[in-house]
Amino acid sequence: TLGNGNVLFIAGYGTTSLVATVECYTPAGTRTTAPPLSTATRSPAAATAGDGSVIVSGGYLRSNNVERYFPNGTKTTLIDLRDGRYEHAAATDGNGNVLFGGGFVYGVAGEEGAGFQATVDRYDLSGIKTKLLDLQFPRSRLSGTTLVSKGVIFAGGYGPGVAYASSAIEQYDSIGNRTELAGLVEARRDHAASTDGNGNIIFAGGWNNSNKRLGSVERLSASGTMSTLPSLSIESSMSAASTDGNGNVIVGGGYANTESSHGKVDRYNSKGEKSQLLDFLQPRRMHAAATLG
Numbered sequence: 476t477l478g479n480g481n482v483l484f485i486a487g488y489g490t491t492s493l494v495a496t497v498e499c500y501t502p503a504g505t506r507t508t509a510p511p512l513s514t515a516t517r518s519p520a521a522a523t524a525g526d527g528s529v530i531v532s533g534g535y536l537r538s539n540n541v542e543r544y545f546p547n548g549t550k551t552t553l554i555d556l557r558d559g560r561y562e563h564a565a566a567t568d569g570n571g572n573v574l575f576g577g578g579f580v581y582g583v584a585g586e587e588g589a590g591f592q593a594t595v596d597r598y599d600l601s602g603i604k605t606k607l608l609d610l611q612f613p614r615s616r617l618s619g620t621t622l623v624s625k626g627v628i629f630a631g632g633y634g635p636g637v638a639y640a641s642s643a644i645e646q647y648d649s650i651g652n653r654t655e656l657a658g659l660v661e662a663r664r665d666h667a668a669s670t671d672g673n674g675n676i677i678f679a680g681g682w683n684n685s686n687k688r689l690g691s692v693e694r695l696s697a698s699g700t701m702s703t704l705p706s707l708s709i710e711s712s713m714s715a716a717s718t719d720g721n722g723n724v725i726v727g728g729g730y731a732n733t734e735s736s737h738g739k740v741d742r743y744n745s746k747g748e749k750s751q752l753l754d755f756l757q758p759r760r761m762h763a764a765a766t767l768g
Contacts, residue, residue: 477767478527480720487762502720517761518561525571562615569625579615623674672722715764
């Protein structure tokens with residue numbers, strides 16, 4: 476989410492190939508475009524820094540690249556990630572720093588988990604990078620979200636010793652300490668997650684531990700309780716989500732049961748009610764989403 480409340484959907488896999496395009500949804504629900512990434516990719520991670528800029532990192536065939544979008548439409552590059560990765564997660568802590576965690580190293584076969592990452596890198600507002608404590612176990616295809624208590628949540632995913640999906644939830648506080656929390660109701664990987672205007676975290680879609688694509692949506696409240704919300708318009712994995720300037724969570728795109736990318740977009744308000752927005756101009760999956768400040 477950019478500082479002007481616009482939600483960016485970034486890169487991904489289109490109908491037949493990788494794309495670098497970036498689409499932008501305003502709080503009013505209108506759609507426009509933003510400058511593309513420097514390289515077409517899938518499975519990058521993105522989050523909104525405290526100054527309203529969006530930081531995008533990694534991705535398949537992009538390794539450890541990091542790019543930054545500003546609300547005025549300009550774009551720059553930052554210091555590379557410590558470990559090149561894709562299928563990782565990103566979130567912003569209470570100090571406005573962006574954390575990137577987990578993922579899979581491009582070009583590593585991954586036998587016995589060799590390619591899965593547990594490392595966590597933090598970028599502050601000046602672009603300086605710091606190494607934090609590792610995740611409890613290496614995994615990719617997890618989600619990262621921001622807690623109102625100024626922490627970051629990494630949830631779900633897939634890694635060594637996990638059949639199909641994990642229910643693990645870990646919290647990093649604003650100084651980098653890590654705590655393990657009670658897990659998701661339904662284990663999931665390749666899901667989307669974002670924090671609504673009331674501080675609740677919404678987890679949407681993905682794959683479950685029976686290797687079934689999900690349309691289900693669950694919400695972790697700011698007080699720590701879990702509830703269910705209306706399902707997505709289409710069962711979907713590899714979607715992306717972000718929160719617009721009105722506190723609504725927008726979930727868009729993904730991989731449908733037709734085994735193809737789709738462009739459906741659902742919006743969840745702070746009451747948990749769902750509405751459907753205009754489809755993407757270009758169907759995509761394995762993309763990223765973030766809101767301009």
